[in-house]
Amino acid sequence: MVTTSQNNTIDFDAAKLQRLGFASTNARSLRPIGLAQLRQQLGLQLQTSLDAERTLKLFFTEVQRLVALDAMGYQHGTSDLRLELGERATHSATYRLTHEGEQLGELVFRRRIRFSDEELGQLESLLAALIFPLRNALLYRAAIQSAMRDPLTDTGNRVAMDQILKREVDLARRNLQPLSLLMLDLDHFKQVNDTYGHSAGDEVLKAVASTLKQLLRNVDMVFRYGGEEFLVLLSGTAAESANMVGERLRQAVEELQCVAQGKTIDLSISLGCATLLPSESVESLLRRADEALYAAKRSGRNRVTMAG
Ligand SMILES: Nc1nc2c(ncn2[C@@H]2O[C@H](COP(=O)(O)OP(=O)(O)OP(=O)(O)O)[C@@H](O)[C@H]2O)c(=O)[nH]1
Known part of the structure; x- marks a missing residue:
């Protein structure tokens, strides 16, 4: 597994998102959804941005349609990227995200109440939809950073x-x-x-x-x-x-x-x-x-x- 966050982006415009079937997050709010459907939607949705921070925020919001969370943290040392979303809570589940040996950061889900085994399984399954969009966003960030150094x-x-x-x-x-x-x-x-x-x-x-x-x-x-x-x-x-x-x-x-x-x-x-x-x-x-x-x-x- 791998984790990552933030920065520069090529974003699809709002109209394109609408065509893909994604209204604004506010409009859709957190309507509950099944695992398979959410995974499929996340797969499409997370590809709409090359901004790692935005990708992670979207992931955090959408995951809560299935698993309640109080917070999510992310850090990726190489790209100096650190993100804290929501309010900190006592229980946590941490994942070190990697793809073919490439470090994609560490992601922590936090909650006031303990995660059940079923919820952890669901989170892990959803993380799989994050890996490639996150990796692309990190590569994009690295390219932008090196063009500026x-x-x-x-x-x-x-x-x-x-x-x-x-x-x-x-x-x-x-x-x-x-x-x-x-x-x-x-x-x-x-x-x-x-x-x-x-x-x-x-x-x-x-x-x-x-x-x-x-x-x-x-x-x-x-x-x-x-x-x-x-x-x-x-x-x-x-x-x-x-x-x-x-x-x-x-x-x-x-x-x-x-x-x-x-x-x-x-x-x-x-x-x-x-x-x-x-x-x-x-x-x-x-x-x-x-x-x-x-x-x-x-x-x-x-x-x-x-x-x-
Ligand atoms: N080694 C090296 N030298 C560079 C580089 N870029 C510019 N220079 C050199 O910096 C020197 C600048 O010289 P000048 O503009 O005459 O200024 P100066 O000798 O520092 O004199 P003052 O600024 O007036 O004190 C030139 O010899 C350039 O060749 C670089 O990337 N590496």
Whole structure:
């Protein structure tokens, strides 16, 4: 057996679902149904989305037409996916889902009252209808994730940066929360390449990225958007704290011990820090961070400069 959850999706539209005989979940509510019929329906229905989270939510709702549940949990380490639906309860039945040796996660059904053997048999039978849709959704999620990563430094790439930055700016505006950016660039990196070679340069980039990720709370917010240029997105962070974070990153890179050809490479970064202004566009925010970075370079490098 295998388990999985969440993320990006290609969803069939509502009209297609109607044609397949699935009205909205609310409309159908939890009309009781027999095992064979539910399995058949689940088989069709779960294929309508490549979003693992959505697939699991649908599964949780539909299963309850046959077996009462209070909650369902799911986690899949490889794709960093974790989902808790319903309210936690004392009794549980846990299934590790696998298909031909492939780990598809762990799924837990929870309930206030104990599951009978018959119910467990029914749940197991229904899980069989989940495996393939879940596997497809996990593969899709992995493909999307890898298309958004920079393979050298394992940070977000430019595509991810553009998407996430837009989302975070929208969220910050809606929730009236501060948001800051640190745009940073390695100092005299050309010299590192010229002196030690391109592959030593690559190792330096990896080491710097790893240092940034270690020091930041949310590693998903580090992006490599150019050769030796990174962007750190600090949600919920106002200018003063962002400045402090920038300073910490600067110091950490300065203290990095990268050795090539028996010599420690002198490393430093320059940073530009900008905090979102009311009704400011993403482009303007990026431009101000870039200008601050440029000012940091001009005034001697190895420093954090705040945007005007
Ligand atoms: N090793 C390696 N080098 C890269 C990569 N991408 C860009 N570079 C190098 O990064 C260097 C950037 O050089 P410049 O733009 O002149 O900047 P700099 O030498 O860091 O100087 P300042 O930014 O002004 O401090 C160039 O030598 C590029 O070849 C990469 O993926 N790997």
